[in-house]
Amino acid sequence: MKIDPDDQKTSESIRQLMDNVAIVLVGPKYPENIGAAARIAANMGINQLIVVSDEPFDQERMSKTATHHNSRLIDTMQMYADIGKALATFNWVVGTSARQGRQRRLLTSPRRMVADLLPKLAENQVALLFGPEDCGLTNDQLKFCNSVACIPTADFASINLAQAVAILSYELYTGVVQFQSESAGKSSAKLAQSGELEGMYDQIELTLHKMDFLKEMDYGYWMHNIRNFLGRVGLRSREVKFVRGFCRQVVSLAKEKDA
């Protein structure tokens, strides 16, 4: 088969974009599901797998469902006990949720999530976050997310973990292929890392406390809201520094008042 040099260049840039994506499984219960997730992720061009868990998993049971062809994702899999550490260097974190409860952050569809993500992908490390089989991500885990995708279902039932990974990875891969063929080389902005955002949120909460801005019971609600709207923005490092500098100055004003 003759290969068109333009096609080859497109394939290479698709590969480069997909290299910026990691699947992060938080607290999975069954090694078979990790293997099945690794297989479909590899099918869709994803090369990084991270598991957040205290316990090691049976290598053989993982590799069996991953199949020989795709076991490299299992071989290079990273394990973390702490979700914050696992995500610290990522610039954009997408959560997944089956539920649409009141307390949930504004949910988006997988397709809109991908459309929003594509312009950022060239310059940023992206994590797709999946919760445990039985209960999904907790609100505390969803706090790390810049956006949360909900796979629409007809029966409101939860989807098998590897199936959820399949649908999100498929949406992302097909989105990337289309994006590349439509726009050869548009640049995107480098976003702040998850660790920088967490530092900023801590400082905002501290600042609000120093100001006695809210009734004690309202801090949870408003920090949730602030994370929600600042998370969606896609802040850059210098914007995070701006917010933190602003908070520092507000705190010093509040101190002078008390002094």
Place this chain on the structure above:
Amino acid sequence: MKIDPDDQKTSESIRQLMDNVAIVLVGPKYPENIGAAARIAANMGINQLIVVSDEPFDQERMSKTATHHNSRLIDTMQMYADIGKALATFNWVVGTSARQGRQRRLLTSPRRMVADLLPKLAENQVALLFGPEDCGLTNDQLKFCNSVACIPTADFASINLAQAVAILSYELYTGVVQFQSESAGKSSAKLAQSGELEGMYDQIELTLHKMDFLKEMDYGYWMHNIRNFLGRVGLRSREVKFVRGFCRQVVSLAKEKDA
């Protein structure tokens, strides 16, 4: 929760469209894959499962991966030894293929297949056809198909059977939901009005000035940035009020300092 009669009507017409769809597994090898396919099909609103095979399958192994909630598709599953008989009453048959060989019929993507199918769905019985785990549909089996969808992959490897069912069912279900909602009334989150945003931006700029936060020449640059990132968020009224309340308190702190 109050249910919007329009929403209810939309749900009902989505259900009616999905009732015209069947998953047809041709020669599957493992009962676990039939169960997993049944589960995700039910998740995506599909209520018919047909298996083309000479041999019966272990009910327990099928039901286990289907999960209790979705076992009705296993309970009502139809078996045929002959593919022609299995498909006889369908009006539109979509095949699936991983391969793009010379002998293959013109392939389409899952998304284009669905777009093509949607206008036909109200009036026609549709079958989505999947081949055995190891080799996919033969050319003889593909002959029954009106169109053949190929799931794009990065590595040209075959996808697990239930994952393929997941991706096609998901594409179809999301396509049907969008198709229905485009004709019915749409609702989305109510955002703050432009005037509210402008008031907020003015107050932020005033606040930064009162704090002597920036060098005079930098206000233009940073207000542009703040508008840029807060503008992207899609703030609601109560979030705008929160930001304005925060600014007011910061200004009063700054005044006390000067006083």
